[in-house]
Amino acid sequence: MNAVDGLGSQASGLVLPLLLLDLGHSPGTAGSLATATALSGVVLGPVVAVPADRGRRRLLMTGSAALAALCTGVLALTCLGRPALWVVMALALAERLCAVVYEAASRGALVHLAATDELPRAAAGMQVGDQISLVVGPVLGGVLFQLARPLPFLADALSYAAAALGVRSIRTPLDPPAHAPEAAVRPGKTGDRGMRGMWSGRFGAMTAGVVTVARSPVLRLVLIWTSTAGGTLTLLFYTALFRLGSDGHGHSDGAAVGAVLAASGAAGLLGALLAAPAVRRLGAGRLLTLAAWLLPVPCGSLVWADGAVGWGAAFAGISLLVPLITVVLAGVAVACTPVALQSRTAGVFGSLSALAAAGAPALAAFMVTVGTARTPVLLCTVLFGALAVHTQVKAPGLLRSGAASAVSAEGTTGDGRG
Secondary structure, eight states: OOHHHHHHHHHHHHHHHHHHTTTTTTHHHHHHHHHHHHHHHHHHHHHHHHHIIIHHHHHHHHHHHHHHHHHHHHHHTTTTTTTOHHHHHHHHHHHHHHHHHHHHHHHHHHHSOOGGOOOOOOOHHHHHHHHHHHHHHHHHHHHHHOOTTTHHHHHHHHHHHHHHHHHHOOOOHHHOOHHHOOOOOOHHHHHHHHHHHHHHHHHHHHHHHHHHHOOOHHHHHHHHHHHHHHHHHHHHHHHHHHHHHHSSSOBHHHHHHHHHHHHHHHHHHHHHHHHHHHHHHOOOHHHHHHHHTTTHHHHHHHTTOOOOHHHHHHHHHHHHHHHHHHHHHHHHHHHHSGGGOOOHHHHHHHHHHHHHHHHHHHHHHHHHHSSTTHHHHHHHHHHHHHHHHHHHHHHHHHHHHHHHHHHHHHHHHOOOOO
């Protein structure tokens, strides 16, 4: 389901800026829309995670996917003519908000669909789907847009509809077992104290994910990796865009950037396919530390890279290693998080990663302008090296203790999976 949904989203996500440009709007308009949707996702995700963890996961996933299908379907119809800017932006923003709700609710579903020892394989399968979407989606979107403007959005609408039907068809419960309802305080009887208690309870529910991550050394390691690596990879991507996006004569060179992205996507798909067997063969801790130490090598090679071939090879090396790390961290995060806090904890990772990546484009532009393309590359290499040292020191013991606690918790409560 994630692969189908991601395929449609990648296809339409590439085309939306092209649609705005085709309608005569500026690149700044497309950039403003992207920024608005990213920031709204950072705010909305943790809020939606609360009802998702409290028994509304399936409803939120099916409802948001169905609404997103409706929005993209209407957008496809409007593209038959020349829609006004506010129509395009309203429908696109509504679709992205629905996608944020779907993603926030789906983050806690994996623990209900796979046993603890199957989490690496399940995470690897999801990573494979994501990589296929990244490779095929933009190409599909570009081809469909050339045939007719509405087609990419129609494909996205169909993918959302398929995702909604897929969630409805899952028989395994996607929510934690029913628990005793929280004590409700009636403002009419307790006055200001009751109101304070009610709002304190709501605030506590929304911040429970932050508290859980802050108190868990294992989840703090995952948070450090996801936020730092997310921002670093975004910084590298925009550095490549600024370095290779011009042919040196004031003209854009999209072919060079496309070649780098193609090499990166293919290598990422290979890494996702190798992740689960690598975890079984080496173990989660050993694979994580090995990949962490290897990651600065292709990143550092960008200092000497010149042209699309060098950048493509280096990005392929980075993209081959990142899924190995992602699969380990995803499995550890799910296994070490209480079942009733899965979406809220994952929302913390997603929000901080998005915030870390939000400033990367401006930082890359500043560093390339003030210095050279090697300046952000050196910074990224140093950051990856620091992550490797931190992982070497902290990861082995933390992963062993996390695995032991996860097995103990599962043995006590039962997995409840069908």
